[in-house]
Amino acid sequence: MVRRGKIKKVLIKLKVWWFFKHIYHYYHYLLVLKWFLRGKKDPPIYITKRKVIKEYAKQYKIYTLIETGTFKGETTKAVKDTFGLIYTIELNEVYFEEAKKRLEKYPHVQVIHGDSEKILPDILDLMNKMGHPCLFWLDAHTKTITAIREELKAIFSHPIKDNVILIDDVRFFTGENNYPTIPELEKLISENLPNSNFEVKDDIIRICPK
């Protein structure tokens, strides 16, 4: 398979990179428009989700992002300038290596290889020492496995309670394939973070301080 980096180098050499970059950029805005005009029925494309992460970070003045499920690090890269510090955890070694390479030139971004269920408590200990709230982008799952219950357990036991928690791909939360249902999560949140609001919008659960 021809790698994207190689295509980019060829386009730069041919002096047509600028043109293709802009076409690519506007193509994605057209996809957002299509999603909007179709009544937001499909899950929003990633541009919209990244915008949500940036908006919450700005609204709650959050310095640190903790992402679970890095995949190839594209969302991490897209939101990197919004945060002063980023931890992102990926279980799959191939994706981890690709993300690490993509993000190695940003010293404030730490890509960690492993299971978020095991690693998140250690990062939370570190955050506790720093003493400020974080934005969590909880996205560690496959179609049949989700780390969400253990991740939330770790966050609930953390002394800082004014974090912003965004849970992606809520369309999977149907109670099937070991996924919790949305009412189950809402109950968990109201029991463990009673001073938080719980909202579901555009395929993302948003849990924010009241």
Ligand SMILES: C[S@@+](CC[C@H](N)C(=O)[O-])C[C@H]1O[C@@H](n2cnc3c(N)ncnc32)[C@H](O)[C@@H]1O
């Ligand atoms: C939907 S993708 C994440 C997309 C990414 N956050 C983004 O916005 O581009 C889910 C990722 O979670 C990873 N994953 C699944 N279970 C995990 C776990 N327990 N810990 C860390 N990563 C996990 C998968 O390997 C996959 O790369």
